[in-house]
Amino acid sequence: MTPEGPFSARFRLITLGTVVLVFVAAFENLAVTTVMPVISAELDGSALYAVAFAAPLAVSVVGMVAAGQWCDTSGPRVPLCASVALFIAGLVVAGLAGSMEQVVVGRLVQGLGSGGVTVTLYVIVARVFPGALQPRVFGLMSAAWVIPALVGPFIAGVLGETVGWRWVFLGVAFICVPALGLLLPVMRTLRRAQTGTASGFRIPRLLWSGLLAAGILALSVSAEFGGAVALVVAVAAVVVAVVAIRPLVPRGTLTGRTGLPRIVLTRLVLAGGFFATETYLPYLLTRDYDFSPGQAGLALSVSGVAWGAASLLQGRYAARLRDRAVLTAGTALVAAAVAVTLATAALGLPGWIAIAGWALSGTGMGLAYPRLSVLLLSGSSHDDQGFNSSALNIADAAGPAVALSVAGLAFQALPGAGADGFARVFGLGLLLALGAVALARGAAPRTAPSAVSGARG
Incomplete structure (x- = not known):
């Protein structure tokens, strides 16, 4: 009997709907990162550059916690619909913004929705697909980043230079509508019997998530106070x-x-180092090297393609690859890529060196990120899938949000916001990446490869 695959009749709609939604989110993520220097210049928003990225990540924590509890209580169908609706609303607000502050507000709403979407997709994969298929499903989710990585930065750069950056947001909002329509019949296939036995929303956890978001937001704007007040x-x-x-x-x-705690901490530190560096790399290339937004976006393209390819390979050969070796190699590659970026900024090396070196980061993330998701799901029971998926994705958000906030503080508040400012940001990224290398060795057992896998964020 031929084993079922992700696109067999039983799973086809769920797989397709999940991949399409990841595709849309990936395009938005890469496109906005590419075009944000243009937005910052047009709206005189350089002081809020880091905040525009840290804010949605911070608020996404609230969406993650709410969605995780909602999934454990009644299943993932309704929380997914609500999360996609918030994501679209945030895109519209940002696309119609007349100031950088309004862009940040739109990004806040968008982040609330994206956090919920991410967690519900994890729960859907955990509850619908057998463990043997999960590596392939998560590999497909990572592969959904490949096409956006190839064309997203280029399209965003062209839009920013022609019809305007607003269509980066509004265009994605239009795409989300049919994507949600595709998912509606998919979600009806999720039987109520698949829901957990959780007793309902835990209000304290929602309050803690709000406090976490408030702390990160305060950190992200602390540079605006200046002097000793900013430090306090x-x-x-x-x-x-x-x-x-x-x-x-x-x-x-x-x-x-x-165990699970080390898995979550590794993900938090690794994500912080990677995304803090990736967010400022296009800024470096456009400001100090006179690259166009499209040219600067090549760094995101090569990284995204490498991420998808590495994730597919580790998913295909998951049964043969040992977790510890994969995690060690993946985190080390990310650290090497950040080191190349730091050297480029600090020594004034040609910009193409940073772009070429950043491909290593995608390869490393494609190896490490999926395997961390594997270990988390394989160590979760049915009733705590929502909580653990939420925790992992909180790490994905909190790590980059805090790292970006500290990076923004170092870049804006300290003297020398030119090449020295970029060097400080990338130095922080390297410190975090090396921390992930050290943590990775204890995040997985020495022996058996995992039975399941995960995807980009």
Whole structure:
């Protein structure tokens, strides 16, 4: 008997709907990263550049927690619809914005929706697909980043230079509508019997998620206060964020306890180092190297393609590859890529070196990210899939949000916001990436390969 695949009759609609939604989110992510320097210049919003990225990540934590509890209570159908609706609303607000502050508001709404979408997709994969198929499904989800990586930055650059950056947001909003329509029949196939036994929303967890978001947002704008006040606000915000995240992740996460806690912490640190660097790389290329937005977007393209290819390969050969070796190689490649970017900024090397080197980061993330998702799902029971999926995705959001906030503080508040400012940002990224290398060794057992896998964010 031929084994069922992700596109067999039983799973075809669910697989297709999931991949399309990831495709749309991937295009938006890469396109906005490419065109944000243009938005910042037109709206005089350089002071809010980092905030425009950190803010949606911070608020997405609330969406993740709410969606995770909602999924555990009644299944993923309704939370997915609500999350997609919020995502679209945020895109419209940002696309129609007349100031950088309004762009940030739209990004906040968008982030709330994107956080919910990510968690519900994880729960759908965990509940619908057998463990043997999950590596292939998550590999397809990562592969959905390949085409956006190839064309997203280019299209965003062209739009920014011709009809305007607003269509990067509004165009994606239009695409989301048919994507949601495709998913509606998919979600009807999820039987109510597949829901968990959770007793309902845990209000304290929602409050903690709101406090975490508030702490990250305060950190992201702390540079605006200037001087000693900025430092005091930043330190207080970090303390609030650390206190608030503890109830939202497995016990022992902040101390790196072996098992699920170490998996979540590794993901948090790795995501922080990668995305802080990737967000500022197009900014470096457009400002200091006179690259066009489309040319600067090549860095995102090569990384995205490498990410998708590496993820597909590790998914195909998941049964042969040991978790510890994959995680160590993946995190080391990310650290090497960030080191190349740092050297480019600090030594004034040609910009194409940073673009070529950034392909290593995509390869590393394509290896490490899926395998961390594997380990998390394989260690989760049916009733805590929502909580653990939420925790992993909170790490995906909180790590980059805090890293971007600190990067923005270093770039804006400290003297020398030119090449030295970029070097400080990339130095922070390297420190985090090296931390992920150290954590990765304890995030997986020494022996058996995993039975399941995961995808880009």
